[in-house]
Amino acid sequence: MGASNSTSNAPPRRALHVLRVAPGSPAADTDISPFFDFLVGIKGLETVDLDLASLERVIEGREGREIELIVWSSKVSKMRVIKLTPTRKWSSALPPPPDAKPSLLGLSMRLCNPEQSLENVWHILDVHEGSPAESAGLVPYGDYIVGFSGGVLERESDFYELIEEHVDKPLRVYVYSFDFDNLREVVLVPNRMWGGQGLLGCGVGYGLLHRIPKDRSSLMPVEQQEEPEEAELFVPAGEAGGMWYGDRQANQYEQAYDDHGYYGYDDGHGHSHDGGHGHGHDGHGHSHEDSHGHSHDDGHGHSHDAGHGHSHNPQPYVTPTAFSFPAQKYD
Incomplete structure (x- = not known):
């Protein structure tokens, strides 16, 4: 079993971002949180830049002996020490x-x-009935897409390109629930045959106003601020369907994000740009109204905060640069 001690510190300039904790593993016995935790170093190890190779060497040399990991939490902006014992005597759910x-x-x-890395999240807003987003169990205003099974997403456009690449194909994404403070795996199947407009059938917010709030109590009703029941930190896609989300408090989240605008769906890219500028969209029809709402053919509804001038040119799908640093497991 692992243990942790806390110590305050500033955010590191470089760290190893925890993307997943395998169920039943030594790390699963600790309070390490996927997406929100970053491994900065190992206590007692003299190193300036901890990288994958150096960590692997240290862990290999200390198999069966307790080590102390120095971890920075983005939730509370603090360093803490987590104790665990590296071992291969556990069975992974996947061969x-x-x-x-x-x-x-x-x-x-x-x-x-x-x-x-914390800037790149996609906030789920309105979810249409019968849409792929609803079928996948995405919760309006409470869910945030933070990555996918192939890695992380480093730019806003990475997510929309990924959706277009997976039309009629299953896409596993990692979703953070603000309501339940946990991370789960969700399977999306983007398609145009669900009976509505857009590939997902939901609004998606991106930018400063749509990042995960750090202060949970400021956006939660008093009755929901009680200590939550113990639950799994990471819920695989196969088990996510059994989760109960309770009564929605959409009106409260709408007030918190009251300037995201409304999203038009002409089979795709409905944007609202707060304080936006002129845009040239090659190959996409759009309309301008007082709210700077745009509708694009064959895309996704999303919003931008403090928009900037840009142009949309149809391009072939290019694997995002984030994938040049694939997630690695330590042997």
């Missing part, structure tokens, strides 16, 4: 690749700048 050794920690991580 390992041929000739591969079981992971010693059960963590999937990537090297990044913590402050920049």
Whole structure:
């Protein structure tokens, strides 16, 4: 079993971002939180820049002995020390690749700048009845897409390109629930045959006003601020359908995000730009109203805060640069 001690500190410039904690692993016995936690170092290890290779060497040399991981939490902006014992004596839910050794920690991580990585979240807004978003169990105003099974998303356009690449194909995304303070895996199947407009059938917000709030109590009703019941930190897609979300408080979230605008759906890219500027959209029909709402053919509803001049040119799908740093498990 793992334990943790807390110590305050400023956010690191570079760290290993925790993307997933394998169920039943040594890390699963601790309070390490996917997406929100960043591994900064190992107590007692003299190193300036901890990278994947150096961490692997240290962990290999300390198998079966307790180590102390220095972890920075983006939720509370503090460092803490987590104790655990690296071991291969646990069974993963998924079979390992041929000739591969079981992971010693059960963590999937990537090297990044913590402050920049937290900016890239996609806030689920209105969800239409019968849409792919509703079928996947996305919760309006309470859910945030933070990544997908192939890695992380580093730019706003990465998410929309990913959706277009997976038309009529299953896409596993990681969704953070603000209501339940946990991360779950959701399977989306974008399509145009569900009976409405757009590939997902939901509004998506991106930008400063749509980041995950740090102060949960400011947006939650008093009755929901009680200590939550113990639940799994990460819920795989196969189990997410059994989750109960309770009564929605959409009106409260609408007040908190009252300037996101409304989203038009002409089979796609409905934008609202707060304080936006002129845009040229090659190959896309759009209309301008007082709220600067745009509708694009064949895309997704989303909003931008403090919009900027830009142009949309149809391009072939390009794998985002985030994937040049694939998540790795430590053997």
